Amino acid sequence: MQVAFVLYPRFTGLDLIGPHDALNSLPDVEPVFVAESAGPVENESGTFSMVASSSFAEITEPEIVVVPGGLGHRDLDRHRALLEWLPRVHETTTWTTSVCTGSIMLAAAGLLEGAPATTHWLERDLLAEHGAEPVPDRVVRHGKIFTAAGVSSGIDMALTLIQEMYGTEAAQAVQLGIEYDPEPPVDAGSPEKAPKEIQELVRTAMTAQLTG
Amino acid sequence: MQVAFVLYPRFTGLDLIGPHDALNSLPDVEPVFVAESAGPVENESGTFSMVASSSFAEITEPEIVVVPGGLGHRDLDRHRALLEWLPRVHETTTWTTSVCTGSIMLAAAGLLEGAPATTHWLERDLLAEHGAEPVPDRVVRHGKIFTAAGVSSGIDMALTLIQEMYGTEAAQAVQLGIEYDPEPPVDAGSPEKAPKEIQELVRTAMTAQLTG
Numbered sequence: 001m002q003v004a005f006v007l008y009p010r011f012t013g014l015d016l017i018g019p020h021d022a023l024n025s026l027p028d029v030e031p032v033f034v035a036e037s038a039g040p041v042e043n044e045s046g047t048f049s050m051v052a053s054s055s056f057a058e059i060t061e062p063e064i065v066v067v068p069g070g071l072g073h074r075d076l077d078r079h080r081a082l083l084e085w086l087p088r089v090h091e092t093t094t095w096t097t098s099v100c101t102g103s104i105m106l107a108a109a110g111l112l113e114g115a116p117a118t119t120h121w122l123e124r125d126l127l128a129e130h131g132a133e134p135v136p137d138r139v140v141r142h143g144k145i146f147t148a149a150g151v152s153s154g155i156d157m158a159l160t161l162i163q164e165m166y167g168t169e170a171a172q173a174v175q176l177g178i179e180y181d182p183e184p185p186v187d188a189g190s191p192e193k194a195p196k197e198i199q200e201l202v203r204t205a206m207t208a209q210l211t212g
Numbered sequence: 213m214q215v216a217f218v219l220y221p222r223f224t225g226l227d228l229i230g231p232h233d234a235l236n237s238l239p240d241v242e243p244v245f246v247a248e249s250a251g252p253v254e255n256e257s258g259t260f261s262m263v264a265s266s267s268f269a270e271i272t273e274p275e276i277v278v279v280p281g282g283l284g285h286r287d288l289d290r291h292r293a294l295l296e297w298l299p300r301v302h303e304t305t306t307w308t309t310s311v312c313t314g315s316i317m318l319a320a321a322g323l324l325e326g327a328p329a330t331t332h333w334l335e336r337d338l339l340a341e342h343g344a345e346p347v348p349d350r351v352v353r354h355g356k357i358f359t360a361a362g363v364s365s366g367i368d369m370a371l372t373l374i375q376e377m378y379g380t381e382a383a384q385a386v387q388l389g390i391e392y393d394p395e396p397p398v399d400a401g402s403p404e405k406a407p408k409e410i411q412e413l414v415r416t417a418m419t420a421q422l423t424g
Contacts, residue, residue, distance in 0.1 A: 005260075014226075014233040014390065021226040021363060024257055025417075031259040040252075040263050045236055047243040048217075049263040051252050100391075121391060138395045150391025151233060155364060160397045172400035172410045177418065178226065179312075179333060179362025181401030182394035183350045185372045188384035189393030198384045205237075206389065 002030045004062035004089070006102075007041040007052045008072055008082055014151050015068030015099035016050075022158035023064070025174045026166065034059045036081040044071040044209075056085040061092050064161075069100025069120060069151070074210055076108050083109045095161060096145050099154035103147040107132045115142045120150035121191045122206055136192075152189075155180060214242045216274035216301070218314075219253040219264045220284055220294055226363050227280030227311035228262075234370035235276070237386045238378065246271045248293040256283040256421075268297040273304050276373075281312025281332060281363070286422055288320050295321045307373060308357050311366035315359040319344045327354045332362035333403045334418055348404075364401075367392060 003023055005016045016033075023029050035041050035052035042049050067086070072079060086109035090096045098106050103119040106112050107130035117132040117140055124134040138149045139157045148157035159180070163171035175181075188194035194202075215235055217228050228245075235241050247253050247264035254261050279298070284291060298321035302308045310318050315331040318324050319342035329344040329352055336346040350361045351369045360369035371392070375383035387393075400406035406414075 012233065013229040017225040017229040018364075020259070021224065024259055027417075031257075033260050045243075047232070047236055048245050048265070051261040051263065053260070138393065149393075150389075152230075152367065152390050152392040152394070156395050156397065163397050168398055169410060169413075171398045172406055173413050173417070175396055175398055175401045176403070176406045176410055176414050177362075178364050179401060180364040180394075180396055181350065181361075181405065182364070182392075182396075183368050184387055184392055184394075185368065185375050186380055186383045186387055189387045189391060191388070193393065194384055194388045198381060198388055201381070201385050202388050205239075205385070 001028050001064065002032060002062045003064040003066065004032055004034045004059050006065065006067045006082065007033055007035040007050055008070070008079055009042060010044040010072040011041065011068045011070040012100060012151055013043050013048065013050070015070070015102060015154050016066060018152060018154035019066050019097070019099065019158040021178055022155055022162065022174050025177050026162065026170070032059060032062070056081055060089065062089055063094045065089055065093055065096050067098040067102035067105050069098070069102045071210055073101040073104040073123070079105065087111060094144065097147070097157060097161065099148045099157060100150050103127055103132065104130055106145065106147070111145065115145065116140055117142065117145070117147040118149045119147065122203060213240050213276065214244060214274045215276040215278065216244055216246045216271050218277065218279045218294065219245055219247040219262055220282070220291055221254060222256040222284040223253065223280045223282040224312060224363055225255050225260065225262070227282070227314060227366050228278060230364060230366040231278050231309070231311065231370035233390055234367055234374065234386050237389050238374065238382070244271060244274070268293055272301065274301055275306045277301055277305055277308050279310040279314035279317050281310070281314045281316070283422055285313040285316040285335070291317065299323065306356065309359070309369060309373065311360045311369060312362050315339055315344065316342055318357065318359070323357065327357065328352055329354065329357070329359040330361045331359065334415060
């Protein structure tokens with residue numbers, strides 16, 4: 001089963017590597033990292049590169065697509081190749097998925113018109129502007145499309161997908177393999193749980209990055 | 213503050229990218245990906261490469277070191293350069309850290325002699341063979357050394373480190389930024405929680421990979 005992990009300039013690493021390291025535990029998965037052209041692609045802050053092994057042109061019928069978020073989703077003109085590739089491969093995928101603001105890419109590609117979907121909590125309004133119906137859940141399924149909330153939620157999305165495809169025991173085995181038994185030292189992982197001033201701090205910092 | 217993320221052949225991606233995407237949210241962090249020589253390094257399954265921007269020789273005084281696990285820790289002869297670099301930089305680090313079987317690298321480098329430490333639950337005995345005292349906790353601190361359990365635990369370790377360095381509000385802000393509000397669909401993330409047969413399944417699959 002070919003899983004296409006999409007790379008584009010200013011992607012967020014954890015959005016891809018969380019699902020990759022979960023899905024990659026399955027014996028019949030063939031991950032492929034795909035971008036407009038093969039070669040290294042820089043993450044959102046330019047702090048590392050991951051290497052795309054294939055171009056969009058080479059990957060025509062992936063069974064699963066995983067689109068990460070990042071800081072590139074407000075400059076969609078730079079992502080024409082991705083926005084053209086997504087509807088094409090979506091026709092034959094078994095599952096089309098996104099993490100974080102990757103759902104804005106799906107929506108901009110026309111795949112979420114009127115559909116319930118999630119994204120990073122800071123970008124719910126933007127997701128609505130692109131025609132989706134934002135839902136404040138961590139993982140949202142709409143037919144064969146799974147969208148996940150911000151960054152780390154991709155791990156939960158991948159486990160949900162594994163449970164759907166292979167059953168509960170497979171999801172348990174993968175969870176145990178990556179020892180996913182979270183123990184964050186604080187409890188502010190969603191806007192509903194974080195103090196108001198922490199929300200404002202994050203909003204200010206992230207808005208500066210998005211527009212910077 | 214320079215944070216050296218170590219790459220070596222057959223590393224596990226999430227071990228590094230979890231802590232990176234948490235630490236990288238802090239304004240004064242300068243991440244650097246370092247390996248024996250600069251250039252692409254393949255992950256444990258050969259499914260992707262990350263690019264090392266610097267060689268060990270070039271990074272002499274990082275303030276934080278993050279050593280990932282992977283499948284390379286049973287073939288330590290291939291990691292001489294790393295095992296020589298680690299004690300050298302450890303002399304001046306503020307924090308020396310590991311995720312998953314990265315602690316076996318720290319132990320093999322002589323940094324965990326008689327020290328409490330954690331690792332992937334499957335490799336606790338091996339950690340003891342290298343002189344550490346395995347503790348079945350998710351994050352273990354010993355002086356300036358933080359070790360984390362398997363794979364996904366690096367996110368909790370990074371948040372713990374951020375709380376230690378910058379306080380609770382910083383840890384909350386980073387947690388909210390990466391929307392780390394875990395909701396796994398199953399609850400088998402540790403050997404204490406997983407059914408016995410799931411443990412055996414994972415043990416068999418991982419042992420095959422380690423010796424394969």
